Amino acid sequence: MSEAGGATPAEAARAALAQATTPDLFRAFLVMGLSGFGGVLPFARRALVERHGWLTDADFTETLALCQSLPGPNIVNMSIVVGGRARGWRGSLAAVIGLIGAPFLILIVLGFAYGRFGGLPLVERAIEGVAAAAAGLVVATAARMAEPLVRNRFLAATPFIVLAFVGVGVLRFPLIYVILVLAPLSVAAAWRRPA
Amino acid sequence: MKPVWSTLGALALQFAILSLVAFGGANAVVPEMHRQSVAVHHWMTDRDFAALFAISQAAPGPNVLISTLIGWKVAGLAGAIVATAAMCGPSCVLVFWVAKAWDRYSHTRWRAAVGAGISPVAVGLVCASALVLVRAADVSWRFALVSAASAAVAYFTKLNPLWCLAGGALLGLSGLLMAAP
Numbered sequence: 001m002s003e004a005g006g007a008t009p010a011e012a013a014r015a016a017l018a019q020a021t022t023p024d025l026f027r028a029f030l031v032m033g034l035s036g037f038g039g040v041l042p043f044a045r046r047a048l049v050e051r052h053g054w055l056t057d058a059d060f061t062e063t064l065a066l067c068q069s070l071p072g073p074n075i076v077n078m079s080i081v082v083g084g085r086a087r088g089w090r091g092s093l094a095a096v097i098g099l100i101g102a103p104f105l106i107l108i109v110l111g112f113a114y115g116r117f118g119g120l121p122l123v124e125r126a127i128e129g130v131a132a133a134a135a136g137l138v139v140a141t142a143a144r145m146a147e148p149l150v151r152n153r154f155l156a157a158t159p160f161i162v163l164a165f166v167g168v169g170v171l172r173f174p175l176i177y178v179i180l181v182l183a184p185l186s187v188a189a190a191w192r193r194p195a
Numbered sequence: 196m197k198p199v200w201s202t203l204g205a206l207a208l209q210f211a212i213l214s215l216v217a218f219g220g221a222n223a224v225v226p227e228m229h230r231q232s233v234a235v236h237h238w239m240t241d242r243d244f245a246a247l248f249a250i251s252q253a254a255p256g257p258n259v260l261i262s263t264l265i266g267w268k269v270a271g272l273a274g275a276i277v278a279t280a281a282m283c284g285p286s287c288v289l290v291f292w293v294a295k296a297w298d299r300y301s302h303t304r305w306r307a308a309v310g311a312g313i314s315p316v317a318v319g320l321v322c323a324s325a326l327v328l329v330r331a332a333d334v335s336w337r338f339a340l341v342s343a344a345s346a347a348v349a350y351f352t353k354l355n356p357l358w359c360l361a362g363g364a365l366l367g368l369s370g371l372l373m374a375a376p
Contacts, residue, residue, distance in 0.1 A: 001288055002359050004356060014310025021349040025327065032376075033255060033256045033257070034255050034256070035255065035356075035357055036255050036256055036257065037253070037260070037360050038206060038252065038253075038328075038360070039257050039324075039328070040256065040257050041324075042323065042349065042356055046356065049283040050353075052317070058298075058314070061314045061318060062310040062311075062313070062315055062317075064317045064321075065317035066210025066294065066297060066310075066313070067217075067290065067308070067315075068218075068320055069313060069318035070218075070286065070289060070290050070293060070315075071214065071215050071216055071217045071221040071286045071289065072214060072217055072220070072259075072283070072287065072290060073217065073221050073257050073258065073259040073283075073286075074220050075220075075247050075257045076257055076259060076266060076283055076286070076287065076332060077286065077287070077290045080287050080290045080291050080292075080294065081290060081294040084291055084295065085294070085298060089264050089291065090290055092287070093352070096283065096287060097288060097338060099216050099256070099257065100256060100257060100259070100260065100279065100283065101285065102255075102256070103254060103256020103257070103260055104256070104263055104266040104275070104279060105253050106254055106255065106306075107250065107251065107256070107260050107263050107275075108263070108267055108272070108275055110253075111247070111250060111264050111267050111268065114246060114250055115224055122322045122368060125325045125367040125368055125370065125372070126364040126365075126368045127249070127253045127317075127333070127364075128332070128338070128367050128369045128372065129210075129278045129304055129335075129338075129341060129362075129363035129364050129365070129366045129367020129368070129372055130228050130253070130319050130343040130363045130364045131252070131253075131328075131331070131344075131362050131363075131365065132332040132333055132334040132338040132339075132341065132367075133329065133341055133345040133347070133359045133363025133364075134332070134360060134363070135325065135329045135331070135332040135333065135342045135345075136329075136341065136342035136343060136345030136346035136349065136359065137330035137349050137356050137359060137360075138321070138324055138325040138328055138347070139329065139342065139344055139346040139350075140345075140346045140348075140349035140350040141321060141325075141345075141349070142318065142321045142322040142325045143350055145317075145318045145321055145344075146322065146348065148320045149315055149318055150316060152225050153311070153315075156311075156315075157314070157318075158315070159315075160312075160315035160316055161315045161316075161318045161322065162319065163319065164315070164316045164317075164318075164320050164322075164323065165319040165320075165322040165326070167319075167323075167324050168319070168320055168323035169323030169324075169325075169327060169343075170323075170326070175218055175223060175320070176218040178320075179218070180315075180355055181314075182319075183312060183313050183316055184312075186312040186313065186315055186316055187308055187309050187311075187312030187313065188312070189302075189312065190307075190308045190309075190310075190311035190312035191305075191308040191312070193256070193317070
């Protein structure tokens with residue numbers, strides 16, 4: 001964490017990220033990957049914004065938005081972007097290997113074990129409980145991400161949060177069309193009402 | 196299982212293409228993975244696929260690792276490595292270069308507007324994921340209570356969210372979440 005006097009939160013985060021070494025990136029994303037049962041996003045926000053202070057709330061949301069607009073898994077993309085910002089391609093490589101390396105090995109073991117002991121009811125019950133708790137974590141992450149936007153840019157942001165939610169979550173439109181329609185309109189709104 | 200070069204090649208090609216069309220992450224291309232693995236290449240049965248999907252969801256890490264399990268099932272360790280690398284590689288290279296260009300223009304007005312503009316859409320999409328996950332996981336009010344408690348703890352406290360997941364696992368194991376017969 002930066003203690004530079006008078007620095008804005010954005011500058012402090014940039015300074016903290018610039019000091020992150022390749023092993024730091026590897027370790028941070030390793031922990032995220034290993035924590036992310038039922039989705040890594042809640043752990044990514046917690047680690048990148050709250051724990052390491054490498055991104056501000058606004059940076060995190062904007063980076064996630066960039067990652068969502070490109071193909072590939074959002075969190076894998078995020079590891080590439082954050083690692084690259086800190087340490088170039090080496091940082092990206094360290095972050096992405098940290099993120100998927102350990103889960104990769106665990107899955108191989110689980111795949112092997114499933115072939116032998118598959119479908120134990122006790123295991124299934126535990127998994128169902130974890131899935132419910134993991135869904136709750138994503139609800140909390142959504143609320144934490146929405147809060148600053150709704151507070152600071154109510155008129156320009158809230159309609160697009162609601163439309164994207166309804167389009168993909170309720171009506172189940174294909175994600176790419178929702179982004180293609182909403183993003184230009186939302187960018188136009190942001191252009192007219194800069195934060 | 197001995198990996199066959201033609202099988203590894205087919206895996207690499209299939210996942211490299213999926214990588215570049217996986218807008219919204221791996222879950223967006225799961226139906227296509229299913230079609231390719233079961234109907235086109237006959238690598239596995241429908242049941243096998245469902246089981247692999249469930250394991251990938253239950254294990255830690257990004258959901259993209261369903262590709263690891265498919266590769267493993269098809270061609271052992273070599274298959275797992277090839278499928279994972281092919282699923283992550285192309286999109287990662289693309290994202291790396293786009294992010295570089297993105298950061299280069301970080302002080303321009305249009306870049307600020309694009310960033311501020313796509314952010315609400317991203318938040319809306321996370322809200323949508325939350326809804327989809329809640330609907331899938333909360334098959335009864337007991338599960339809904341677990342989700343609500345977990346959301347409240349994560350939102351209002353700084354507690355490590357792993358405690359929420361551990362609590363969910365214990366409640367599941369205890370049988371308290373099962374409906375009365």
